[in-house]
Structures are given as structure tokens and as C-alpha cells.
Amino acid sequence: xxxxxxxxLRGFREFYPDEMRSRRVIFDASRxxxxxxGYEEISFPSVESLDLFRMKSGEEIVDQTYSFxxxxxxxxxxIPEATPSVSRMLAERKELPRPVRxxxxxxxxxxxxxxxxxxxxxxxxxxxxxxxxxxxxxxxxIGLAGAILNELSLKGKYSFRVSHRGFIxxxxxxxxxxxxxxxxxxxxxxxxxTLETTVARLIETGVPEKSIDQLISILKEGSKLxxxxxxxxDTGIDLTGIEEIGWLKRVGKLLESYSMKDIVFDASVxxxxxYYTGIVFEAFDLKGENRxxxxxxxxxNLLSVISGNSIPAVGFAMGDVVLEIVMKSLNTWPxxxxxxxxxxxxxxxxxxxxxxxxxNKLRKRGIPALISPETRSxxxxxxxxxxxxxxxxxxxxxxxxxxxGATIRDMADGSQxxxxxxxxxxxxxxxxxxxxxGQ
RNA sequence: GCCGGGGUGGGGUAGUGGAUAUCCUUGGGGACUGUGGAUCCCCGGACCCGGGUUCAAUUCCCGGACCCGGCCCCA
Numbered sequence: 001x002x003x004x005x006x007x008x009l010r011g012f013r014e015f016y017p018d019e020m021r022s023r024r025v026i027f028d029a030s031r032x033x034x035x036x037x038g039y040e041e042i043s044f045p046s047v048e049s050l051d052l053f054r055m056k057s058g059e060e061i062v063d064q065t066y067s068f069x070x071x072x073x074x075x076x077x078x079i080p081e082a083t084p085s086v087s088r089m090l091a092e093r094k095e096l097p098r099p100v101r102x103x104x105x106x107x108x109x110x111x112x113x114x115x116x117x118x119x120x121x122x123x124x125x126x127x128x129x130x131x132x133x134x135x136x137x138x139x140x141x142i143g144l145a146g147a148i149l150n151e152l153s154l155k156g157k158y159s160f161r162v163s164h165r166g167f168i169x170x171x172x173x174x175x176x177x178x179x180x181x182x183x184x185x186x187x188x189x190x191x192x193x194t195l196e197t198t199v200a201r202l203i204e205t206g207v208p209e210k211s212i213d214q215l216i217s218i219l220k221e222g223s224k225l226x227x228x229x230x231x232x233x234d235t236g237i238d239l240t241g242i243e244e245i246g247w248l249k250r251v252g253k254l255l256e257s258y259s260m261k262d263i264v265f266d267a268s269v270x271x272x273x274x275y276y277t278g279i280v281f282e283a284f285d286l287k288g289e290n291r292x293x294x295x296x297x298x299x300x301n302l303l304s305v306i307s308g309n310s311i312p313a314v315g316f317a318m319g320d321v322v323l324e325i326v327m328k329s330l331n332t333w334p335x336x337x338x339x340x341x342x343x344x345x346x347x348x349x350x351x352x353x354x355x356x357x358x359x360n361k362l363r364k365r366g367i368p369a370l371i372s373p374e375t376r377s378x379x380x381x382x383x384x385x386x387x388x389x390x391x392x393x394x395x396x397x398x399x400x401x402x403x404x405g406a407t408i409r410d411m412a413d414g415s416q417x418x419x420x421x422x423x424x425x426x427x428x429x430x431x432x433x434x435x436x437x438g439q
Numbered sequence: 440g441c442c443g444g445g446g447u448g449g450g451g452u453a454g455u456g457g458a459u460a461u462c463c464u465u466g467g468g469g470a471c472u473g474u475g476g477a478u479c480c481c482c483g484g485a486c487c488c489g490g491g492u493u494c495a496a497u498u499c500c501c502g503g504a505c506c507c508g509g510c511c512c513c514a
Contacts, residue, residue, distance in 0.1 A: 010505070053514075063440090064512070081514050108514095113440085115508060188513090272513050291513095317514095347473050380468095382475040397473055411475075 011120025091307030098131030128315035143258035167244035175211035225252030294318035343385035347397030
């Protein structure tokens with residue numbers, strides 16, 4: 001019985017070796033693709049001054065962070081997201097040649113009620129591109145996100161939904177809204193609430209009644225990114241002077257080169273962060289059963305808030321919690337059997353040194369090798385080898401010592417061959433390489 | 440912060456207002472002193488916590504924490 005005080009905290013997870021192996025596959029896939037795109041990995045503190053997050057959000061965020069006072073009375077918090085930290089890192093190194101391409105895979109914390117797709121501590125992949133203010137940059141970021149999902153065996157199983165903060169705000173202005181920022185959260189909730197509620201809240205937030213139908217029809221339909229004008233044509237909303245529409249169409253065009261064709265314009269994609277200024281995007285599983293797998297956008301003003309130095313930026317983040325749910329539901333969550341290992345078994349206390357010597361030779365050769373730390377029956381050692389899923393066992397005893405050899409047992413079929421020690425090691429090395437290539 | 444549901448060994452379960460709490464599995468050991476996965480044997484391990492009702496609570500009632508899901512919020 002475990003003491004109550006030893007229970008892990010609510011909303012926190014722990015990962016045993018098999019679970020950690022699966023997660024490692026996710027990390028590695030993300031790293032691999034990031035590097036293909038020229039992104040370099042960074043890391044930063046897990047604890048920061050609460051002010052770093054107040055700067056861009058507001059006081060209500062305090063309730064949603066793991067924040068507290070340290071022994072010096074400072075208000076600090078476990079970081080809930082990457083962007084402020086990454087932005088500061090960039091601001092601190094003004095000499096860095098741009099564009100700067102960075103990614104990270106860190107832990108984050110949010111003090112919320114745990115539920116499906118949400119934990120209080122989670123891993124989140126984050127990528128940012130600093131410097132360029134261009135459609136190419138936006139497309140690269142979405143393209144990178146898509147390439148990572150593809151690498152995770154999700155190709156054809158997700159959809160991207162895109163919107164644009166500046167665009168939406170201008171459209172809202174055309175519709176007679178005086179404070180577009182107040183309307184954004186209502187758009188965000190469109191798919192999660194009833195039409196009546198949405199209409200009521202739109203009126204509440206200052207959308208003129210005569211414009212409600214136009215706005216709803218845009219929210220309802222959505223469109224392919226290149227057909228976005230058609231969507232508005234039916235509504236009678238005049239798009240002249242809104243240059244962002246060209247931007248969105250060009251991003252859509254560029255994404256074709258990334259083999260991403262069916263990008264959807266969706267006015268309900270808002271993203272909660274207030275710092276987004278341009279394009280915003282999210283990726284969902286095709287059934288739309290889950291929260292967004294990833295999300296991001298352009299934030300051109302955040303750097304000037306932090307450093308006083310204006311640098312355009314676009315980025316996105318992908319948490320491991322929703323990703324795991326989506327991948328498991330699509331049977332693409334990696335379930336491997338672990339690494340190739342060899343267990344060295346010995347038949348007596350006298351042969352243990354001989355066995356240990358072989359074990360260490362294997363390790364020097366780069367072959368993961370285990371040996372029983374206790375003198376136990378061969379039967380038990382083989383049982384352990386089997387349970388630890390060793391692909392081969394090496395068995396040594398008086399017979400092998402006499403001929404300076406080692407017996408190799410294939411754990412899959414029980415076949416055995418005795419080689420001279422060096423030959424045995426070479427044999428296992430070859431088998432290991434075949435296994436590695438087979439993966 | 441709010442709402443709904445849930446709880447018996449590590450996992451899965453049976454059962455009960457009263458006696459040594461059932462079974463499977465997992466774990467440890469052995470039968471098997473040079474051969475794993477089978478079989479058999481032995482061992483370890485549980486009624487979430489607190490209060491109430493009662494002669495007696497794992498069982499009924501209340502509260503709390505926790506787990507699952509939803510709301511709020513979502514950075």
C-alpha cells in the first residue's frame with residue numbers, strides 16, 4: 001500500500017519504459033523533420049516570472065498557471081507555453097542572423113481541470129520562424145506542421161483550418177463592429193455551442209443585427225483557401241481594400257508545393273492567444289472528434305512588447321496529450337517491443353567472470369547486453385532473458401570456457417550454435433544491424 | 440471553480456450489515472543441480488480516506504481526496 005502523501009498530483013502523468021519508448025518515437029520524429037526544415041533545437045527555463053506571461057495576456061492568466069511566490073517573495077510560475085520564453089531568447093541575441101528557425105520539445109504546466117486531451121503537465125513541441133514577414137514564411141510553418149504529422153503516420157488523416165486575424169478584424173469592421181477583438185472569442189466558440197447562443201453573444205459583443213446573417217453564413221460554410229472569395233461573394237460583404245485576402249490565397253498556393261492542397265478557410269479558427277496578428281491555423285483529425293492537434297499563427301508585435309525591437313514571427317505548438325488520443329484512435333501510436341538486446345547467461349559462479357567479459361565486449365561493440373547480477377539457475381536466467389525480450393541469449397559454462405567459445409541461442413526458435421567468442425560477437429553484431437535496418 | 444459518473448490485492452473480478460473476503464492474472468520462489476514461453480506447488484498482496492447510523496460498516500448515509508468525462512477557460 002502506497003502512502004497517500006506519495007500519490008502523484010492530480011493531472012500529472014508518469015511514463016513507464018514501454019510508454020516512454022512510444023513517446024520517444026514521437027519526439028524523434030518531430031526532431032527529424034524539424035532538422036530537415038533547418039530548424040535547430042533550443043531549451044529554456046521551466047520556471048519564469050509571472051510578469052513574463054502577464055505582459056501579453058492579462059491578470060486572468062494567473063488563475064490558470066502553476067504560479068506561486070518563491071522564498072524571496074517573487075511571483076513566479078511554471079511556464080504554460082513557449083512563445084514568451086523563445087521570444088526573449090531571440091531578443092537577447094540581436095546578432096543572430098535571420099531568419100532564425102528554432103524548435104523545442106519541453107514540458108509545460110497549466111492549472112486546469114484534467115479531462116480528455118488535457119493534463120496539468122504535458123509535453124509540447126514548438127517551432128518558430130523569426131524575421132521574415134511573408135507568405136513564404138507562413139507556408140513554411142504550416143508545411144512543417146504538416147510534414148511532422150506525416151512523419152507520425154497521420155498523412156491523409158488530418159485537415160488544416162486557417163484564418164487570419166487582420167482579415168477577420170477588417171471584415172468585422174465592414175460589418176459595422178466597433179470592437180472586433182471582443183467578437184473573436186464568440187467566433188472561436190461557434191462549433192462548440194448552439195446557433196442561438198452564438199447569435200445572442202454576437203449581438204452582445206456589438207455585431208449589428210443586420211450583419212448577423214452574413215457573419216453566420218461565413219462561419220457555417222468555410223471554403224477551400226483558394227475559393228475564399230466565392231464564400232464572401234454570396235454574402236454581399238465588400239472585400240475591396242482588404243489585402244489580407246490575397247495573402248491567404250498566396251499561402252494556399254504555396255502550400256501546394258508542400259503537397260498540402262485541401263486547406264480550409266475557417267473563420268471560427270481564432271486561437272486564444274491575443275498576440276496573434278496575422279494568419280492563424282489549427283490541425284484536426286478528419287472526424288473532428290478531438291481538440292486541435294496543433295495550432296499556431298503569426299505574431300508580429302510580441303517581440304516589440306518584450307524587447308522593444310519589432311521582429312515578425314510565426315510559429316506553432318503541438319501538445320502530446322491530444323496527439324496521443326488522435327494517434328491511438330487511428331492506430332498509429334507506436335507500440336514497439338523495445339531495443340535489440342542480448343542476455344548473457346552463465347551456468348556457475350565460476351563462469352560468471354567469463355560471461356561478464358563477453359557481456360562487456362558486446363557493449364564495447366555497441367550491442368546492448370544484459371547479465372544477471374546474481375548467480376542463478378540457467379533456467380531462471382533464460383526466463384529473465386525471455387521476459388526482457390532479448391532477441392538472443394549467450395550461454396557460457398565449463399564447456400564453452402574449455403574451448404574459448406560462446407553458445408548463442410536464438411530466443412525466437414530455440415536454435416543454438418557455439419562459436420569462438422570473437423565469432424559470436426560478430427554474429428550478434430550482424431544480427432543487430434539487420435534488426436536496425438528492419439525498423 | 441462548477442456538474443455528472445466511478446472505486447474490492449499491481450491489473451481484471453466475485454461477494455457480503457457479522458465468521459479466515461472469491462477467482463483469474465501479474466510479482467517472488469520452487470519442482471527443473473546446463474536450457475525460457477507449458478504444467479503443477481508454495482509465498483506476497485485489496486475493501487480510497489474521514490465522520491455518521493448500528494451491538495457490528497468493505498457493504499447504508501454524509502463529506503473529502505482521487506480517477507473518468509463534461510462545463511468555465513483555453514495561453
